[in-house]
Amino acid sequence: MTDLANSFRNRNVLITGGLGFIGSTLAHRLVAAGARVTLVDSLNPDYGGNLFNINGIEDKVRANISDVRDHHSMKVLIQGQDVLFNLAGQTSHMDSMRDPETDLEINCKAQLSILEACRKFNPTIRVVFASTRQMYGRPDYLPVDERHLLRPVDVNGINKMAGEWYHILYNNVYGVRASALRLTNTIGPRMRVKDARQTFLGIWVRLLLEGKPFEVWGGEQLRDFNDVDDAVDAFLIAATHDDACGQAFNLGAKPPISLLDTAKLLVEAAGTGEFLVREFPPERRKIDIGDYYSDYTLIHQRLGWEPKTPLREALRRTVAFYREHLAHYL
Amino acid sequence: MTDLANSFRNRNVLITGGLGFIGSTLAHRLVAAGARVTLVDSLNPDYGGNLFNINGIEDKVRANISDVRDHHSMKVLIQGQDVLFNLAGQTSHMDSMRDPETDLEINCKAQLSILEACRKFNPTIRVVFASTRQMYGRPDYLPVDERHLLRPVDVNGINKMAGEWYHILYNNVYGVRASALRLTNTIGPRMRVKDARQTFLGIWVRLLLEGKPFEVWGGEQLRDFNDVDDAVDAFLIAATHDDACGQAFNLGAKPPISLLDTAKLLVEAAGTGEFLVREFPPERRKIDIGDYYSDYTLIHQRLGWEPKTPLREALRRTVAFYREHLAHYL
Numbered sequence: 001m002t003d004l005a006n007s008f009r010n011r012n013v014l015i016t017g018g019l020g021f022i023g024s025t026l027a028h029r030l031v032a033a034g035a036r037v038t039l040v041d042s043l044n045p046d047y048g049g050n051l052f053n054i055n056g057i058e059d060k061v062r063a064n065i066s067d068v069r070d071h072h073s074m075k076v077l078i079q080g081q082d083v084l085f086n087l088a089g090q091t092s093h094m095d096s097m098r099d100p101e102t103d104l105e106i107n108c109k110a111q112l113s114i115l116e117a118c119r120k121f122n123p124t125i126r127v128v129f130a131s132t133r134q135m136y137g138r139p140d141y142l143p144v145d146e147r148h149l150l151r152p153v154d155v156n157g158i159n160k161m162a163g164e165w166y167h168i169l170y171n172n173v174y175g176v177r178a179s180a181l182r183l184t185n186t187i188g189p190r191m192r193v194k195d196a197r198q199t200f201l202g203i204w205v206r207l208l209l210e211g212k213p214f215e216v217w218g219g220e221q222l223r224d225f226n227d228v229d230d231a232v233d234a235f236l237i238a239a240t241h242d243d244a245c246g247q248a249f250n251l252g253a254k255p256p257i258s259l260l261d262t263a264k265l266l267v268e269a270a271g272t273g274e275f276l277v278r279e280f281p282p283e284r285r286k287i288d289i290g291d292y293y294s295d296y297t298l299i300h301q302r303l304g305w306e307p308k309t310p311l312r313e314a315l316r317r318t319v320a321f322y323r324e325h326l327a328h329y330l
Numbered sequence: 331m332t333d334l335a336n337s338f339r340n341r342n343v344l345i346t347g348g349l350g351f352i353g354s355t356l357a358h359r360l361v362a363a364g365a366r367v368t369l370v371d372s373l374n375p376d377y378g379g380n381l382f383n384i385n386g387i388e389d390k391v392r393a394n395i396s397d398v399r400d401h402h403s404m405k406v407l408i409q410g411q412d413v414l415f416n417l418a419g420q421t422s423h424m425d426s427m428r429d430p431e432t433d434l435e436i437n438c439k440a441q442l443s444i445l446e447a448c449r450k451f452n453p454t455i456r457v458v459f460a461s462t463r464q465m466y467g468r469p470d471y472l473p474v475d476e477r478h479l480l481r482p483v484d485v486n487g488i489n490k491m492a493g494e495w496y497h498i499l500y501n502n503v504y505g506v507r508a509s510a511l512r513l514t515n516t517i518g519p520r521m522r523v524k525d526a527r528q529t530f531l532g533i534w535v536r537l538l539l540e541g542k543p544f545e546v547w548g549g550e551q552l553r554d555f556n557d558v559d560d561a562v563d564a565f566l567i568a569a570t571h572d573d574a575c576g577q578a579f580n581l582g583a584k585p586p587i588s589l590l591d592t593a594k595l596l597v598e599a600a601g602t603g604e605f606l607v608r609e610f611p612p613e614r615r616k617i618d619i620g621d622y623y624s625d626y627t628l629i630h631q632r633l634g635w636e637p638k639t640p641l642r643e644a645l646r647r648t649v650a651f652y653r654e655h656l657a658h659y660l
Binding site for chain 2: 097100101104108109112113116147149150152153154155158159161162165166169172173286
């Protein structure tokens, strides 16, 4: 990673969703690498933004509190940037079903206006978009590679799919160099633990540290998890490899693990905790996708990325972080 | 079609884009079948709506001039309807690139609000959505079936893809019974001939009848064409077969034909006319998809639809219509 980090020295980098889980972890890494970092975040309490996420680097970044739907401010902020890490998004599947229009405004309309701003005011910018495996829906086969049909099962998946395709289109038609990473379950310090809006593992960690049993729905479903530092590696690599442009890449991890085993591993990593295994609630069952894990061969072969952090270690450092800082996340 | 037509007697049917090419042709058929037909159309001069399209049935339908983006009026209009043929859309690929936000408002946001209105105020309605083969992009293989990856090459294709998926999702999650038809090139009386916004064949027919040469870009590309009456059959069938729900179906025709041969056939059908073969304009080349023709086996096997009108006959009756009525379409 040393060479990679060097390539960001004195570079102007804009991160939307920059006070969120992955965006702020990127910011910490980029500040250490000598980049000039601007963060855009709405601090909408339903999303992942949290000022504590830039604890320690608050004087070394410019935190611009604004919404990506505000196209006037985005037009200004995008100018002069070398790289845009475009991570702002509505991520809650249930919220997207309850309020589909807001999901569309953020995940489609704002993305289009960001890309229009790039095209008109900063066409040489480099863009990496945070996409999601959610758009694959219920897999036809496992592991899921990028040739798998996109068949989203919720409004969020549909809108993220459109958002991803705008990026690929602006790359192909207008030469705004963009790539997309289809994230799987990402975990680690700075994730939202207040509720399950960002990841179910957030609420597990919170309840465990509060001494309450957490709930495992179903239990047999297979999943894959990336440590946030590994996901951040992928963003940095995608921003610096020309081979990434115009492509959407799966992230992922091996081996897949059942939710039940994940719960056991979390309790083991924490040295404490208990959980209940429950039936799937009916309103979640309709948009449940069964087993899911990614084939990340494409990004491994083309860009050299692979995950490095074992799940046990990711869980251990997550628990350690929230043991110290939980109060800042409630 | 007799049984099919009978199944619409005294049924309340709403058609968005109802003054447009396909919508108005549906309206003529439904009026003849004894349906109570309401048309919604913005009469936006850039789109396909034309009051002359309901010439002869103007006293037998209710034409409601409004925009599908107006969710208050849609909420009212949708109530009490048995069937919604949802055809309103921005269809011009070039316009979608020049003004992506308007394309998004019509092809995504309005679709979501229509479906929300169905869910809340008329959950037993039956919906058929006019989708497009545009979302497949440049084919990996031919003919293109519904298993082909969706890989749109313009903003219009991305937004129509999202619009289609909202319909499938509302079917699967909320039980709003909906299906989608991925139309290929549809031609016939009442199509827009003022320019190429709806189909390149429109401007060909206009220029031919005005005694001017029309332009064929490229010429070797293979395409398939459906007569509008065949497309209308598919809408009626999809609205009456439970097997259609939750599915997107390709329409199409055999055999595929090159643009050059299509031009020759048009001149032959008209008994007059000339054309120039030209290089592709650069701004179109970027979003050109090469050869395209559909595999429509799925709708044939599941719903029994197949096209009946040979291309020669479709061209002949199109020319005959515009020989008589061209002035109403300029």
